[in-house]
Amino acid sequence: VARMIMAGYEFLGKQPFNNIYFTGIVRDEIGRKMSKQFGNSPDPLELIADYGADGVRMGIMLAAPAGNDIFFDKKLCENGRNFCNKIWNAFRLVKGWEVDPAIEQPESSRKAVEWFSAKLSEAIAEINDSFEKFRISEALMTAYRLFRDEFSSWYLEMVKPDYQKPIDRAGYEATISFFDSLLRLLHPFMPFITEELWQHLAPRREGESIMYASMPQASAPDTAILADMETVKEIINGIRGVRAQRNIPSRDALQLNIIGADIPMQAVAIRLGNLSGIATVSEKDPAAASFMVGTTEFNIPLLNNMDVEAELAKLTKELDYLRGFKTSVEKKLSNERFVSNAPAAVVEAERKKLSDATTKIEAIEQTIAALKA
Structure with a gap:
C-alpha cells in the first residue's frame, strides 16, 4: 500500500486513493487458516454445485464482518441457498395472484403498503450508511432481514388475498414495486437470482438489466407507523x-x-x-x-x-404447584434467622416471589370459578 501511495505522488502528483479495505483471513470450522498445506480449502465449484453461486456468495459474506477473520462453514452456504429458495417462493406467490381492478383495496392492505414503504426507506438509509463505512456484511444483513422478516413474514401476510380469490390492483402494484426495490438492494450480493427474477417481474426492453437499474432511494420514513x-x-x-x-x-x-x-x-x-x-x-x-x-x-x-374439563385439570395442577411453592416461601420468610442473616436483596427477592405467587393463585382461582359457573 505504501508503495502504491508513493508511486501515485511520484508519477501522477496526487494521492491515488482515499480508502483501504482489508479483508480477513479465511479460516476453517476449527480456526485454522485455509491453505493447500492443510488441505482444508473447499472446492468452490463443488460448493456452487451444491448450494448455487448466490448461496455460496451470501454464505461467505454473512461470515465476513469488516476487518475480521472469516470462519467458513458450509452451513452458511446452506443458509444462503435456503434464502434463495425463499426469494423464489415469494416471487411465485406474488406472480400467481389474479388481479381484479374492480376490487377496492382493503384497509389492512392500505396500511400494509404505508408501513412497508416506511420500512423500506428506513432499511435503504441503513444500507447506504453501511456501504459508506465499507460494512458490506452489515449491508447484506439489513437487506436479508428486510426481505425475510419484514417483507415475507409480515407484509405478504397482510396483503395476500384469501385462498383462490383475486387481489386489488393497488395492493398488487405496490407489492410488485416493493419486490423490484428489494431485488435491486440484493443484487450486489446475489446477482444471478435477482437478475433472473427481475427480468420476469415486469416487461423489460431488449438488453435491459438490473445491473444498470438505479438503486432505490430512501425518503423520510413515517416513524409513527413504524412504531x-x-x-x-x-x-x-x-x-x-x-x-x-x-x-x-x-x-x-x-x-x-x-x-x-x-x-x-x-x-x-x-x-x-x-x-x-x-x-x-x-x-x-x-x-x-x-x-x-x-x-x-x-x-x-x-x-x-377450549376443552373445559382438560383446562380445569391443567389449572388445578398448576394451582396445587403454586400453593406448595407459596408455602415453601412463607416458611423461609417466617424463619427469623434467614430474614436477619440473609442479604437484604435476597430477602426482598423472596418477598417478591411470595407476592407473585399470591397474585397468580388468585387469578387461577378466579378462572377455575368462572369455568365451573
Whole structure:
C-alpha cells in the first residue's frame, strides 16, 4: 500500500486513493487458516454445485464482518441457498395472484403498503450508511432481514388475498414495486437470482438489466407507523402464543379484548390474528387467556375454543404447584434467622416471589370459578 501511495505522488502528483479495505483471513470450522498445506480449502465449484453461486456468495459474506477473520462453514452456504429458495417462493406467490381492478383495496392492505414503504426507506438509509463505512456484511444483513422478516413474514401476510380469490390492483402494484426495490438492494450480493427474477417481474426492453437499474432511494420514513406496526407485531405474537398454548387452530377466529385502552392499525391486527373483533373492556374476563404488550393487558375469551374439563385439570395442577411453592416461601420468610442473616436483596427477592405467587393463585382461582359457573 505504501508503495502504491508513493508511486501515485511520484508519477501522477496526487494521492491515488482515499480508502483501504482489508479483508480477513479465511479460516476453517476449527480456526485454522485455509491453505493447500492443510488441505482444508473447499472446492468452490463443488460448493456452487451444491448450494448455487448466490448461496455460496451470501454464505461467505454473512461470515465476513469488516476487518475480521472469516470462519467458513458450509452451513452458511446452506443458509444462503435456503434464502434463495425463499426469494423464489415469494416471487411465485406474488406472480400467481389474479388481479381484479374492480376490487377496492382493503384497509389492512392500505396500511400494509404505508408501513412497508416506511420500512423500506428506513432499511435503504441503513444500507447506504453501511456501504459508506465499507460494512458490506452489515449491508447484506439489513437487506436479508428486510426481505425475510419484514417483507415475507409480515407484509405478504397482510396483503395476500384469501385462498383462490383475486387481489386489488393497488395492493398488487405496490407489492410488485416493493419486490423490484428489494431485488435491486440484493443484487450486489446475489446477482444471478435477482437478475433472473427481475427480468420476469415486469416487461423489460431488449438488453435491459438490473445491473444498470438505479438503486432505490430512501425518503423520510413515517416513524409513527413504524412504531405502530411494532406494537401490532407484539400483539399478534401474543395471540399466536395463546393459540399454541391452547391448541387453537389458526383458522378459528378469536375475539380480542383490551383492558381500558386502544390499539393502532386495528384492520391489520384483525387480519393477521384472524380475529372476529376487537373490543375495549373495563375488566378482565376470568375465563380468558391474557397477555401483556408493554403496560396494556389483552385477553382472549376461550369458552368456545377450549376443552373445559382438560383446562380445569391443567389449572388445578398448576394451582396445587403454586400453593406448595407459596408455602415453601412463607416458611423461609417466617424463619427469623434467614430474614436477619440473609442479604437484604435476597430477602426482598423472596418477598417478591411470595407476592407473585399470591397474585397468580388468585387469578387461577378466579378462572377455575368462572369455568365451573
